[in-house]
Amino acid sequence: MHRQYLYHAARKTVRVSGTTILGLPVSLALLGLTLTLPAAFAQDFAKNDARVDAILSQMTLDEKLGQMVQVDMGALHDKADVQKYFLGSVLSGGNSDPADNEPQTWLKAVNEFQTQALQTRLKIPLLYGIDAVHGHNNIDGAVVLPHHIGLGATHDPALMRQAEQVTAQEVAGTGIRWAFAPCIAVAQDERWGRTYESYGSDTALVGALGAEAVRGLQGDQLSSGPTSVLACAKHYIGDGGTQNGKDQGNDVCDEATLRKLYLPPYAAAIKAGVGSIMVSYSSWNGLKMHANRHLLTEVLKGELGFQGFLVSDWAAIDQISPDYKKDVEASINGGLDMIMIPAALGQPGNYAEFIADLKDLVNLGQVPQSRIDDAVRRILRIKVQMGLFENPWTDPALTAQIGSPEHRQVARQCVRESLVVLKNSGHALPLSKNLKHLVVAGPAADDLGLQCGGWTISWQGSTGAVTHGGTTLLTAIRQTVSSGTEVSYSADGQNLAGADAIIVVVGEKPYAEMFGDRTNVDLSVSDTALVQAAKATGAPVITVLYSGRPMVLGPVLKASQALIAAWLPGTEGTGVADVLFGDAHPTGKLPRPWPKNDQQLSAQFPSGKPLFPVGYGLTY
Ligand code: BGC
Ligand code: BGC
Secondary structure (H helix, E strand, C coil): CEEEEEEEECCEEEEEEEEHHHCCCHHHHHCCCCCCCCCCCCCCHHHHHHHHHHHHHHCCHHHHHHHCEEEEHHHCCCCCHHHHCCCCEEEECCCCCCCCCCHHHHHHHHHHHHHHHHCCCCCCCCEEEECCCCECCCCCCCCECCCHHHHHHHCCHHHHHHHHHHHHHHHHCCCCCEECCCECCCCCECCCCCHHHCCCCCHHHHHHHHHHHHHHHHCCCCCCCCCCCECEEEEECCHHHCHHHCCCCEECCCHHHHHHHHCHHHHHHHHCCCCEEEECCCEECCEEHHHCHHHHHHHHHHHCCCCCEEECCCCHHHHCCCCHHHHHHHHHHHCCCEEEECCECCECCCHHHHHHHHHHHHHCCCCCHHHHHHHHHHHHHHHHHCCCCCCCCCCHHHHHHCCCHHHHHHHHHHHHHHCEEEEEHHHCCCCCCCCCEEEEECHHHHCHHHHHCCCECECCCCCCCCCCCCECHHHHHHHHCCCCCEEEEECCCCCCCCCCEEEEEEECCCCCCCCCCCCCCECCHHHHHHHHHHHHCCCCEEEEEECCCCCECCCHHHHCCEEEECCCCCCECHHHHHHHCCCCCCCCCCCCCECCCCCCCECCCCCCCCCECCCCCECC
16 A cells, blocks of 8 residues: 655655555654655665675675674774774773874774774675764764754654764764664653654654665665765664563563564664664563574564674674574574674673684585575675775874764754753743853753763763853853853852742763662752752743653653753753743654653553653743
8 A cells, every 4th residue: 555645845845655664653753744655765785786795796704794793892802803803893882992082093093993894805895883873972062952852842854864864974084984873762661761853753754864864864765875874773572662661671571563563663663774773682472683593684674674694792693592503504504694793701702712613614515605605695795886996094184073063953953853841831942042141050051961871972971061062041142142141150059039030950870871860850959959959049930851761750741841851962051941932942852752751651552641752842
């Protein structure tokens, strides 16, 4: 069945036809938005297979096995191991940076790895990968975009593409051509610490935005263009559906449910031409995804026709069983094409062991040679398609553009559109730029680290001036108000009296996977006390909440005359000020339900009506 979908691209409405492969976007209709699946972009990676097979036919088994290995930069014994083991890929995990974190240093480091790869007999270029999950977030001075949950609130696929084009340019500027993004998890239970990496709880919304993110990173075609960056849809499949929102946990449901909730975004990403997919740490009915041949090979590569390659998550195959060689066998036979190998507890990575084990399994016939050839063919397809053989180097002109004002402007637009106004009584918002005395309160108001959240410079993120460039909300407010307005700042909630309005900024501390799971999502006692202290002065209180998920507001909702969910907006605090002072109209809508209490944290199993439903958001 074919249907007509609509989506809003910048200021114009575009009508495109697509198939119902995504299922009917019922709840998107609720948001006043329908979608998105342009039919024309399917990409044929197999079209270069004559050339790929010619390369393959020259390769020894060792050269093939090397292509299937991706080692973390911090896990290499020696850079020359790239050459020695014919490694197909190197990555930087969240904490793996070169000695200093400048773009130029990254470029130099990445080029050194590439030089190693090009010294091998067949000169097969290296693919370098990184978690550019909200902008090129590991690099000092790069633009940091809102995390996915905020981008979900924009409901703006065209903006998503533009934002990821910026990310691609910044990634390419460091010599890197592969981003482990977008995360197309459909997070069900917001106790999950990766909820903010998900665009929302609505399958169709995630599919629509994820597909545009792929197009933004790769371009319409993954190609030799200098800013075409290989995208990696992750984490296949059901990462956002684990019981009680447990990270790396277990999905318990039948196959029909698994497919209905989590498969359509992968179909959309494949249709958009995604060249790589990362497998999830999680399990489905007790079986680790990394060993699930049915879902990896039959469904993804067979049924959905995925021609790119499947990469494992960080040391994830090690979790399949206590016997590493069995893990290698199960994952490769299951359909994994490239294995991500980090350092183990201060030890260099076990890539030599992986290669030896896999070689042995091939020689014993336990992993068929045809499976190895298929994996390597898939990896080479992408490298050929990207033109890496002809041009393995980046365009150095891009390096200077990292963190440019033009890029920040796109991020600022993302921030503006991501804010959801949950309450605005008595037209408290927009604020006048001519108030006599404005108080800004709360440590989050002047802290880039809190504004950006996890996966920023470091894996878990941290508080403070984590990166150069960017604007905290306090600075943005000072730049926005008239010269006659006195802005005083109270990080600790002292000296609040005498204001015409108080902007209180509260929220979560940075966290990422493994450390972000919670049993409740209540605002902290000190945040609540701060809002109440502001309220006690008698001035109108505008609360701005930075968080990776909806939080239980308790008395803060009543104590605030206006309240904005600002998610984790990233470096461009200017976008928040734009909405506060009316330079931009709020348009953001909730991408997941907002709970009244801690019994309502699962979107899949709702208990009673939420405080605010999906699609809620006020404007002025
Ligand atoms: C995460 C992935 C990430 C990878 C590399 C894993 O722990 O689950 O999302 O891409 O690490 O940093
Ligand atoms: C790395 C991350 C990775 C995580 C998983 C960290 O040390 O920096 O990239 O996702 O470990 O265990």
